Amino acid sequence: MRFSMRPAATALTLVLATGALASPAPAPRPAHLLAAQAQESSRIQQAKDFLRARAPQLGLTGLDDFQVVSVLTNPQGEAVVRFSQRHQGSPVLGTTVVVRVGKQLHVTAKHLEDGIQLPSGQPRLSADQAVEVAHRDLTPTGVYSEQPSVERIVFPTRMVGGIEPRLDPTSGIVVPDPLRSVSVGAVKGRHVWAYHVTRKLVSSAGLPLVLHAIVDGSSGLILRKWSEGQSEDPIASGVVQPPAVDYDAQAARLSVPIRVASAGPQVSGLAPSSSAVPAPDTLTPAVGLAKTQFAGDVEIPTSFDSVANGYGLHDLQRGLGSSPFLDTRRLPAGNRIISEAYDWARQEWLPDGTIITHYYDYTMASGPYGQDEVTGSVDNVWGNNQDNVMLGWGQSPFTDTAKTAAAEAMHAVTTVWDVLNNVFNRKSFDGNDTSIVVQANVNYMNGKTMWSPDQGLFISGMGSTDGWGDTSGSISTRNGAELTNIARELGIALHQSVIPYTPEMSLERQHLERSTGALLSQLAEAYAQRQPTDPADTIPAAPVDWMFGRTRYDDRPFFWMIKPSKDGFSADAYFDGIWMLGQQYFDGFSYGDGPMNRAWYFMAEGASSDSSSDAYSPFLPQGMAGIGLHKVGQILFKALTERYLDTSGYDEARVACIAAAEELFGAGSPEVVAVTNAFAAVNVGAPFGGSAPVRVSFPDHLVEDGTPAAPNFVIQHFQFVPTGEWVKLKAQVQNAANPAVTWKATGVPGLMTSAGGATQSQGTFRADGAYRAPAKGNTTWSVQAWSAEDPRQFAQSVVWAFDLDSNGDSELDALDMADIAMLAYLPSPFKDALNPNALYGKRTSISDWDIQMVTLAFNNAFNN
Amino acid sequence: MRILNLFGRVIPVVLIALLGACGGSDGIRDTPLPTPPPPPAPPTTSSGLAYTDPQVPGWRLVRDPSSTATQLVLNLVGPADQKGRGVGFNLRSDGSVKFAKFSDGSYIHDLGVFKLGNKTGPVAINGETAAQDIYAVLGAVKDGGKLLTVGAYQKDRRWPAQRLDVPLYQVAIDFDPQVAGALKPGTRLPLTFVRARSIPEDIGDSPDAPKFDPYTILNKYRIDDVTIAVGTLVTQ
Structure with missing residues (x-):
C-alpha cells in the first residue's frame, strides 16, 4: 500500500479523463476459501452432531444441547464454530465451546457446565415477576426504548456477584457501585434457574444504554447485574434511578410503571432504516490522493458523485455489510469518514428519546459548510500534510488541514480492512463486512482514536495544545488519525466481535483485547509498506517501530511495545493482579497491556541477551530469536478465533498461542519455541524446555x-x-x-x-x-x-x-x-x-x- | 468417675467385714493378712463440661438439651415480659474453654425467632422472604479466642418485635482436652459476661403503619444495654 508520491494534478487529470476510476479493489478471495466458506452451513451441523455425540465425555446429558453463536472460515479453509450450551432448552450463562471443522473435527476450546442439577423443573418466579424485580432495582426515569426482554437461563452460582467498589467523586470515599453491586447471601447448589432481563434505554446523549440483570428464579434476588453502553453514568445523568435503599424510595419504586416508547411519527425527517441502503447509481468508485501528516502522500479509495461532480471519503468496495450507524441515517454502505459537525437541520428526535444526529461527512452530499467550504473534494486530492490542531471551539472540519486527518483515517481504515481480508480471510473487523465509520477531527479526543461500540463509531481526535490526556499534563498532541491509532482500535473491535462478553469475563481480558489491537497496529504498519509485487496474503517483512499512539508533539509514543515501562507506568512483565493497573485514559489504554504487547515484540523480533538493551528481559536473559510479524499475526488470529474464551487471561493466552503455533508450524518448531520463550520473557510460563517460574x-x-x-x-x-x-x-x-x-x-x-x-x-x-x-x-x-x-x-x-x-x-x-x-x-x-x-x-x-x-x-x- | 469413686469407698469396707468373719477364734491369726490395696487417688483430670443454668429471670444463657459432655450448647433466653428485635453480647473466658463453631461455620446459630430478612420489596416474591437474603447476624471470637462476640438483629423495622422468653439463638463451647482436660473435675471455668445490647420493642412507627409518624423514629431511637446472666461452668 505504499505508493510513490503522485502529484495532485495526476489524480485530477485521471479523474477528469475517465469520469470515475476503478479504485484499488480488494484482493479477490482465493477459490479454495470461497469453496470452504460455501460449506459453512453444513459444517455447523457437522459440528453440532459431533458435540452431541460426545456429550457424555463433556460431562453433559441428554438435557444439554448447543446453539450456534458464530462461524468463520479460517485461512486454512476450516470452519470454526462457536456454540453456547443449552440445558432443557435454556441457555447456560457464560458457556462456550469451539469446534473446528475441516478434514477432522476438534473441540479447540470449551467452557461448559457439566453435571447440571437444578432444584426444580422450572423457576418459581414468572418471567414478568423477574422483569418487575429488575425494573424496581435500576428504574428508568423515562421510558424504555423497547419492551424489556427476559429469557429463562441456567445460572452457575459461582457467578453470583458481590459488592463492587466505586469512588464517589462527591465525598471522595469508596462506596458500592449501584450499577453493578448486588447483595446475596448463601446460594445452594452449583446451578439455579434464573432469568436474564435485558432493558434498553437511551442515554442523555441519545445513545443506547442496556441494563442486564440476572434474577434468581426462586427468590427473586438479583444475582448479578451489569450494563453496557456506558458512554455516561446513567445514574449521575438522571436516566436511571439507583436501587431504592430506603423505605421511602422502596415504596415509591413500587408505583413506577414500566413504560415503553410508543411507536409513532418522528419529529422530523424520514423513518430510520433498519437495513442497508443501496448506493445510488450516481456514486462510483474512485481513487484519491491523500496528503497525510504521518504517511506521506498515498492513494485512497473514494467515491465519485456524478450529480455533485465531486468526490467523497466513501469506499464503495469495502465495508459493504453496512452498519447500524449508517442504516439509521439512511446512508449507503461502505467504509467512510465523517466529521464531528452536526447537521442541525436534519437532527431527529424519536418518540423513545433517541436522538439521531446527522453529521456532515466528507462527501459532496453534505453540501457546503461554513464559509462555503466544500465538504467533499472537487479534485480528489485531500489535505495538505499539515497537523490539524484544535485552536478553538467551532473550528471547521473542512479546511485542507482538517481533510489531512480525514484522508489519513481513510488510508488507515483501508489498510486494516485489507489486512483482515487478504491475510485473515475476514471481511471487516466482525467478519460481516460491517462498514467502518471513522469520525475524524473530534475536538475532545486529543490525538487519540477510540472504538465506541455503543455508537458503532471509531472516534479520532484533533491535535491539542493543552496537553489534556497526558499523564504529565504538559505534552500536546497531534491529530489522532494515524494508522496505528486506528488499527489498534479496529483490533479491539475484532477481538470483541470474536469473543462475546459473559459475566465470567477474565479480568485480564482487557489486556488481551487491547494487545490484539496493538499487534494489528504493527501488522497494518508493515502492510502499508507492501510493494505491488508482494503477495497480498502476507504481511511483508517491512520495518515497524513497535510503538503506537505516536501523536505527541515531542514524537514520543503513548506506548512502547519493546519496553512498555518506558512510559513510566506500564508493566514489562506479568504479575498476579496486573488487571488493577490504571485506566487513566478515557479511551481505555491500560498499563497492564504491557507484557502482552512486549510478548508480541519478542515473538516477532526476538529478545536481546544484552542487559542494557530495551529488548532484554531478566526472565529470559539468554535472549531469543524472533519469527517475523507475519507468523505472529497468523498465530494470534488462530489463537484468538479458535482458542481464546471470555475467561482467557495471560496464562490462557500462552496456552492458546502455543497450540496455534503447533498447529500452524508443528510441535517443537522454531515458531513454537519462539512463542513459548516470548511468554516466558514476560513472566508467563516456562521457557521452552525449561521449568516454570515461581508464581505468587x-x-x-x-x-x-x-x-x-x-x-x-x-x-x-x-x-x-x-x-x-x-x-x-x-x-x-x-x-x-x-x-x-x-x-x-x-x-x-x-x-x-x-x-x-x-x-x-x-x-x-x-x-x-x-x-x-x-x-x-x-x-x-x-x-x-x-x-x-x-x-x-x-x-x-x-x-x-x-x-x-x-x-x-x-x-x-x-x-x-x-x-x-x-x-x-x-x-x-x-x-x-x-x-x-x-x-x-x-x-x-x-x-x-x-x-x-x-x-x-x-x-x-x-x-x- | 463416679463409679470409680464408689468402688474406692465400698471395696475396703467389704474386705474388712469379710476378713473379720474369717478370723473368728480358730487360732490362725498368725497368718499375715494380705495388705489391702490403697484406695485409688481421686482423678486429677477432666473429660467434659457441666453447666448449671443461672437461677434468675431476665436475660440468661441456659443449657440446651442437645449439649454433650464435650460440647455445651447455650441458648440465649430473654425476659418473660418483654419483646425485642435483636440482641448481641460479648462473653469472655480465660482460655480454658473453646468457643465453638456450628456446622455452618458460624459462632452463632439462629433459632428463627427474630425475623432477619426483608419483609417486603423485591426479595419477597410469592409472599416469602428469600433464603439468600442478607441477615444482620455476626459471630466471631477475638483476643486469641477468649472473647466471643455474637449478635442477631432484625434489620427491617416493619417486622413486629418478637417475644424474648424463648431460646433466641445459640452459642457453643467445646471442651478442650488439652487445657480444661488437665484440670481437676469440678474446677470452675470462668465464663464472664462482658456487655450486651438489645434493640427494644418500641423503636418508633413502622414505615408501613397506617398513621406513620416519622418523628417517633427520631424520638425512640434506642439500643439498650442489658445484662445477661451466665450460669456456672465446671469441669467434670
Whole structure:
C-alpha cells in the first residue's frame, strides 16, 4: 500500500479523463476459501452432531444441547464454530465451546457446565415477576426504548456477584457501585434457574444504554447485574434511578410503571432504516490522493458523485455489510469518514428519546459548510500534510488541514480492512463486512482514536495544545488519525466481535483485547509498506517501530511495545493482579497491556541477551530469536478465533498461542519455541524446555480461610477489612521450594487505588504477616506479597477498608451490628440525625450492601 | 468417675467385714493378712463440661438439651415480659474453654425467632422472604479466642418485635482436652459476661403503619444495654 508520491494534478487529470476510476479493489478471495466458506452451513451441523455425540465425555446429558453463536472460515479453509450450551432448552450463562471443522473435527476450546442439577423443573418466579424485580432495582426515569426482554437461563452460582467498589467523586470515599453491586447471601447448589432481563434505554446523549440483570428464579434476588453502553453514568445523568435503599424510595419504586416508547411519527425527517441502503447509481468508485501528516502522500479509495461532480471519503468496495450507524441515517454502505459537525437541520428526535444526529461527512452530499467550504473534494486530492490542531471551539472540519486527518483515517481504515481480508480471510473487523465509520477531527479526543461500540463509531481526535490526556499534563498532541491509532482500535473491535462478553469475563481480558489491537497496529504498519509485487496474503517483512499512539508533539509514543515501562507506568512483565493497573485514559489504554504487547515484540523480533538493551528481559536473559510479524499475526488470529474464551487471561493466552503455533508450524518448531520463550520473557510460563517460574498469587479471598457468610465473589483478589484491626492476609506461592513471602504495603505505579498506591502509606505489616489498614477508612489500599525465593516475583492486591465501630465504643464487635440494623433502610436524614458516623458518614442510607460488607470485613478480621 | 469413686469407698469396707468373719477364734491369726490395696487417688483430670443454668429471670444463657459432655450448647433466653428485635453480647473466658463453631461455620446459630430478612420489596416474591437474603447476624471470637462476640438483629423495622422468653439463638463451647482436660473435675471455668445490647420493642412507627409518624423514629431511637446472666461452668 505504499505508493510513490503522485502529484495532485495526476489524480485530477485521471479523474477528469475517465469520469470515475476503478479504485484499488480488494484482493479477490482465493477459490479454495470461497469453496470452504460455501460449506459453512453444513459444517455447523457437522459440528453440532459431533458435540452431541460426545456429550457424555463433556460431562453433559441428554438435557444439554448447543446453539450456534458464530462461524468463520479460517485461512486454512476450516470452519470454526462457536456454540453456547443449552440445558432443557435454556441457555447456560457464560458457556462456550469451539469446534473446528475441516478434514477432522476438534473441540479447540470449551467452557461448559457439566453435571447440571437444578432444584426444580422450572423457576418459581414468572418471567414478568423477574422483569418487575429488575425494573424496581435500576428504574428508568423515562421510558424504555423497547419492551424489556427476559429469557429463562441456567445460572452457575459461582457467578453470583458481590459488592463492587466505586469512588464517589462527591465525598471522595469508596462506596458500592449501584450499577453493578448486588447483595446475596448463601446460594445452594452449583446451578439455579434464573432469568436474564435485558432493558434498553437511551442515554442523555441519545445513545443506547442496556441494563442486564440476572434474577434468581426462586427468590427473586438479583444475582448479578451489569450494563453496557456506558458512554455516561446513567445514574449521575438522571436516566436511571439507583436501587431504592430506603423505605421511602422502596415504596415509591413500587408505583413506577414500566413504560415503553410508543411507536409513532418522528419529529422530523424520514423513518430510520433498519437495513442497508443501496448506493445510488450516481456514486462510483474512485481513487484519491491523500496528503497525510504521518504517511506521506498515498492513494485512497473514494467515491465519485456524478450529480455533485465531486468526490467523497466513501469506499464503495469495502465495508459493504453496512452498519447500524449508517442504516439509521439512511446512508449507503461502505467504509467512510465523517466529521464531528452536526447537521442541525436534519437532527431527529424519536418518540423513545433517541436522538439521531446527522453529521456532515466528507462527501459532496453534505453540501457546503461554513464559509462555503466544500465538504467533499472537487479534485480528489485531500489535505495538505499539515497537523490539524484544535485552536478553538467551532473550528471547521473542512479546511485542507482538517481533510489531512480525514484522508489519513481513510488510508488507515483501508489498510486494516485489507489486512483482515487478504491475510485473515475476514471481511471487516466482525467478519460481516460491517462498514467502518471513522469520525475524524473530534475536538475532545486529543490525538487519540477510540472504538465506541455503543455508537458503532471509531472516534479520532484533533491535535491539542493543552496537553489534556497526558499523564504529565504538559505534552500536546497531534491529530489522532494515524494508522496505528486506528488499527489498534479496529483490533479491539475484532477481538470483541470474536469473543462475546459473559459475566465470567477474565479480568485480564482487557489486556488481551487491547494487545490484539496493538499487534494489528504493527501488522497494518508493515502492510502499508507492501510493494505491488508482494503477495497480498502476507504481511511483508517491512520495518515497524513497535510503538503506537505516536501523536505527541515531542514524537514520543503513548506506548512502547519493546519496553512498555518506558512510559513510566506500564508493566514489562506479568504479575498476579496486573488487571488493577490504571485506566487513566478515557479511551481505555491500560498499563497492564504491557507484557502482552512486549510478548508480541519478542515473538516477532526476538529478545536481546544484552542487559542494557530495551529488548532484554531478566526472565529470559539468554535472549531469543524472533519469527517475523507475519507468523505472529497468523498465530494470534488462530489463537484468538479458535482458542481464546471470555475467561482467557495471560496464562490462557500462552496456552492458546502455543497450540496455534503447533498447529500452524508443528510441535517443537522454531515458531513454537519462539512463542513459548516470548511468554516466558514476560513472566508467563516456562521457557521452552525449561521449568516454570515461581508464581505468587492471591486467592480469590485475600484473607486466610475464607469467610463463612461470604457469597461467591467474582471480584478476584480483593477483600474487605476493618480499619484499626490486624488481619492476616494470605498469598499462594507455586513452583518454589520456599513458599515464604515478604509483605509490603505499597503499590506498583499506575495502580488504580483511591489513595495513591505508589506514593502514600498503604498501611502496616507486622512481622507475622498481619496487616493493618491506615486509620482513614472507606477507601482502598494496596498490598503486595513478594516471593522469598525469587525476588522478581510478587503479587499485587487491594483491600477495601472501612470503619466498623458503628457504636463508637472503640471496640469492633457484633454489638456494632445493632446500630447498623437500627439504621437499615431509613432515609439518610434519619441516619444523619441518629448516627452520622456509622459506615460512610453522612448522606447515605444503610442498605443490604452495607450489612454484607460489615459482615465480610468482620469475618475477615475475626472469623478465620 | 463416679463409679470409680464408689468402688474406692465400698471395696475396703467389704474386705474388712469379710476378713473379720474369717478370723473368728480358730487360732490362725498368725497368718499375715494380705495388705489391702490403697484406695485409688481421686482423678486429677477432666473429660467434659457441666453447666448449671443461672437461677434468675431476665436475660440468661441456659443449657440446651442437645449439649454433650464435650460440647455445651447455650441458648440465649430473654425476659418473660418483654419483646425485642435483636440482641448481641460479648462473653469472655480465660482460655480454658473453646468457643465453638456450628456446622455452618458460624459462632452463632439462629433459632428463627427474630425475623432477619426483608419483609417486603423485591426479595419477597410469592409472599416469602428469600433464603439468600442478607441477615444482620455476626459471630466471631477475638483476643486469641477468649472473647466471643455474637449478635442477631432484625434489620427491617416493619417486622413486629418478637417475644424474648424463648431460646433466641445459640452459642457453643467445646471442651478442650488439652487445657480444661488437665484440670481437676469440678474446677470452675470462668465464663464472664462482658456487655450486651438489645434493640427494644418500641423503636418508633413502622414505615408501613397506617398513621406513620416519622418523628417517633427520631424520638425512640434506642439500643439498650442489658445484662445477661451466665450460669456456672465446671469441669467434670
